[in-house]
Amino acid sequence: MDQSKEETRAVEQSLESSNPEAAPYTVFSKAQKRWIVLIVAFAGMFSPLSSFVYYPAINALASDLHTSVEAINLSITSYMVVSGILPSILGDAADQIGRRPVYLFAFTVYFAANVGLALQDSFPALLVLRMMQSMGGSGTIAIAYGVIADISLPSERGSYVGAVMCGPNVAPSLGPVLGGALANSVGWRWIFWFLCILSGLCLVIICMFLPETARQVVGNGAVSAKGINQNLLNKCRGKPFQKPSVESASQISRFRIFNPIRCLSVIFYKDTASVLLVNAIFYMIYCCIQASLSSSFISIYHYQELEAGLIYLPFGFGCALASYVSGKLINRDYHVVAKQHSFTIDRVKGDDMTHFPLEKARLRSVWLVLAIVLVSVAGYGWTLETKTHVAAPLSLQFLIGATTTVIFNLCGTLAVDLNPDRPSTVSAGSNLMRCSLSAVGLAVLQITIDGVGIGWCYTIFAALGGITVPLLMMERNWGPVWRAQRDSKLRGRNAERRESKKSYIERPPEVTAPVNASGGTLDGHVQEGIRLSKGIK
Numbered sequence: 001m002d003q004s005k006e007e008t009r010a011v012e013q014s015l016e017s018s019n020p021e022a023a024p025y026t027v028f029s030k031a032q033k034r035w036i037v038l039i040v041a042f043a044g045m046f047s048p049l050s051s052f053v054y055y056p057a058i059n060a061l062a063s064d065l066h067t068s069v070e071a072i073n074l075s076i077t078s079y080m081v082v083s084g085i086l087p088s089i090l091g092d093a094a095d096q097i098g099r100r101p102v103y104l105f106a107f108t109v110y111f112a113a114n115v116g117l118a119l120q121d122s123f124p125a126l127l128v129l130r131m132m133q134s135m136g137g138s139g140t141i142a143i144a145y146g147v148i149a150d151i152s153l154p155s156e157r158g159s160y161v162g163a164v165m166c167g168p169n170v171a172p173s174l175g176p177v178l179g180g181a182l183a184n185s186v187g188w189r190w191i192f193w194f195l196c197i198l199s200g201l202c203l204v205i206i207c208m209f210l211p212e213t214a215r216q217v218v219g220n221g222a223v224s225a226k227g228i229n230q231n232l233l234n235k236c237r238g239k240p241f242q243k244p245s246v247e248s249a250s251q252i253s254r255f256r257i258f259n260p261i262r263c264l265s266v267i268f269y270k271d272t273a274s275v276l277l278v279n280a281i282f283y284m285i286y287c288c289i290q291a292s293l294s295s296s297f298i299s300i301y302h303y304q305e306l307e308a309g310l311i312y313l314p315f316g317f318g319c320a321l322a323s324y325v326s327g328k329l330i331n332r333d334y335h336v337v338a339k340q341h342s343f344t345i346d347r348v349k350g351d352d353m354t355h356f357p358l359e360k361a362r363l364r365s366v367w368l369v370l371a372i373v374l375v376s377v378a379g380y381g382w383t384l385e386t387k388t389h390v391a392a393p394l395s396l397q398f399l400i401g402a403t404t405t406v407i408f409n410l411c412g413t414l415a416v417d418l419n420p421d422r423p424s425t426v427s428a429g430s431n432l433m434r435c436s437l438s439a440v441g442l443a444v445l446q447i448t449i450d451g452v453g454i455g456w457c458y459t460i461f462a463a464l465g466g467i468t469v470p471l472l473m474m475e476r477n478w479g480p481v482w483r484a485q486r487d488s489k490l491r492g493r494n495a496e497r498r499e500s501k502k503s504y505i506e507r508p509p510e511v512t513a514p515v516n517a518s519g520g521t522l523d524g525h526v527q528e529g530i531r532l533s534k535g536i537k
Helices: 002-016 030-044 046-052 055-064 069-097 099-119 123-137 140-151 157-164 166-185 189-209 232-237 246-250 262-267 270-301 305-310 313-340 358-362 366-385 391-418 423-452 454-466 468-506 524-533
Strands: none
Touching (some): 030 046, 030 166, 046 166, 069 099, 140 157, 140 423, 166 391, 189 232, 270 454, 313 358, 358 391, 358 468, 366 468
């Protein structure tokens, strides 16, 4: 009975959406949204987890595979290279063909890679399979941002970003602890068997329960998915196909070949570039602290490897707490700015961002967060330099984890708001910038520590973080103008395409009667053949 009521309600919403004024932004209920968020957050944690769970096994892998630690580190570099490039393909693909097909492809590859990693016995196999593992897991965060944009209104998007990013933000802190425990107790192969079991479970859940949310495929959710875009639960239930309504159908785009270069164009949008650069700078700082954490505490405080793994936990607690709090904060700022500008929030259709100070709303609380994180990063370096009590650097780790998570969620939400038609693509572009800057930071990290000391090293990183202050001020003050200019150009190009297509259909090119070799006109049948060969009806 409840099932039939839900289907009836969905059909009614689909019929209501034939009137554009009454069309809701999404027909997914709050319970369905929570279920989707839970699945997507679970899926999103695999990319960072796969990277950080690997670190405690480096020495054991080098010994068992009869190679050097430097060679094993090459597998880390190759993992990062692939994780920077592949989301550019998977993100745009998810925006074009739907979220489910890309999720299923990614996790099938990831599952197979982990089986191979658990069974392999040579360094070349390790190197290739680690790249394959990265290929499967690295695109999940980009797809997650796309799902958030599909199902959440701008006024509530902050909470959804915070919830979905909880998994990816906490995984880097839990990974070394899990990896160390597994490697020390049952051996390094069980790291990959663990990831295999976990990813297999995720693959089954996605296959069975995750609905298609891509607006290019199902509109606001009122259009039934078909084929691989439909989950097995709906197929088993025999859910009838619903004919697309006028409004829902208008949201569905024609298929076009996905282009990995498209994310590069997003990076160079003036209104988006500064947001992505800020995100990338703090991700570089975040990665450098994480990468040097265990080695610094082992050398300064003489910790054992298991203890060095546990020191990641304050970072994880800070990230987990901030993921929840930042979502509430982002939504609150949106409502405060809307009230200040007498802007009425539409909780059904979603808000028209054309005349809303979106940048001011999203960046309203970032300034205090910036001050805390910059002071904490510099202070963290000097507590290690002066060998203060271990409680001091661990407390600063907590603050750094919390504040960087807030910045990640703020920037991620704003980037999606600025590019609502290609959320996974812009997230892939963000990932490319993050990985590129992080690779540079990690390459010079140990050189800088050896050259000037760990205190001045992190003071330099804090100074680099200070560059983000004028970048965000530019975004807050000039972002609305840049956004309006870009939207105007985009509307102009779309109007020209529609007009050109309409002109071609309504007024086909006039075909003059060709002449034959003797100077006479060709007969009607030949002229018709020429018309058809040129595609003119």
